[in-house]
Amino acid sequence: MQQEFIPTSQRDWARSDTYHNSFLLTKDQALDDALKNSTANGLPEIAVSAAQGKFLMLLAKSICASRILEVGTLGGYSTIWLARALPEGGKVITLEIDEKHAKVARENLAKAGMSSKVEVVVGKAVDSLAKMNPDPPFDLIFIDADKVSNLHYFKEGKRLVRKGGVIIVDNVVRYGRVADPSYSDDSVEGVRTLLDGLKDDQEIDATTIGTTGEKGYDGFLYAVRK
Numbered sequence: 001m002q003q004e005f006i007p008t009s010q011r012d013w014a015r016s017d018t019y020h021n022s023f024l025l026t027k028d029q030a031l032d033d034a035l036k037n038s039t040a041n042g043l044p045e046i047a048v049s050a051a052q053g054k055f056l057m058l059l060a061k062s063i064c065a066s067r068i069l070e071v072g073t074l075g076g077y078s079t080i081w082l083a084r085a086l087p088e089g090g091k092v093i094t095l096e097i098d099e100k101h102a103k104v105a106r107e108n109l110a111k112a113g114m115s116s117k118v119e120v121v122v123g124k125a126v127d128s129l130a131k132m133n134p135d136p137p138f139d140l141i142f143i144d145a146d147k148v149s150n151l152h153y154f155k156e157g158k159r160l161v162r163k164g165g166v167i168i169v170d171n172v173v174r175y176g177r178v179a180d181p182s183y184s185d186d187s188v189e190g191v192r193t194l195l196d197g198l199k200d201d202q203e204i205d206a207t208t209i210g211t212t213g214e215k216g217y218d219g220f221l222y223a224v225r226k
Helices: 010-024 029-040 050-062 077-084 099-111 125-130 147-160 186-198
Strands: 067-071 091-096 118-122 138-143 161-170 204-213 216-225
Touching: 010 050, 010 204, 010 216, 029 077, 029 099, 050 077, 050 138, 050 161, 050 204, 067 077, 067 147, 077 091, 077 099, 077 138, 091 099, 091 125, 099 118, 125 147, 138 147, 147 161, 147 186, 186 216
Parallel strands: 067 091, 067 138, 091 118, 138 161
Antiparallel strands: 161 216, 204 216
16 A cells, blocks of 8 residues: 655654664664764764664674775774674774774774774775775675765775675765756765766666665665676
């Protein structure tokens, strides 16, 4: 039966996140402290939501990921979620351009007990990625950095992920502006360039999943390397 369309707002989306999280997420001091420490150090409050972080962890567990690459560390909030999915001996390599952000992330990872599972690499991601030739390749790659470079990050990710591995690109809906031809900014154009670059790519299967929640109306691209 088709549901009646009811207009919703940011308030509704945030309330929905809070409601569902009250059943499915428990109080987590390490993650709360990571957000507080990041804010106290002046980092932008653009980390994934708690629900999105848990989704990343569950995804990593569901594909039995032991090697994960993250492009865009910020304060390490999503990194902690990803690291928690790893088996003994697993590793997250996370790339961050800003030394201050990397310092805060290392503090947060240490407090969360994840330092031994994570390597924070500082520098331009385009340079760090070019130097990588992992053996074995990564099982999961999470791209959440500057959107202008999305296609470059994705192409490098495709080179670095195993067959059957997953690449997630965050923030690809952007309040629906990506699909609005009258709107343009650097981030939106970066997503459009990514989508155009993937249109005829025969080496991947991909889809975009729209999301709403405390972070607003956005979405992520989910791709599997054939």
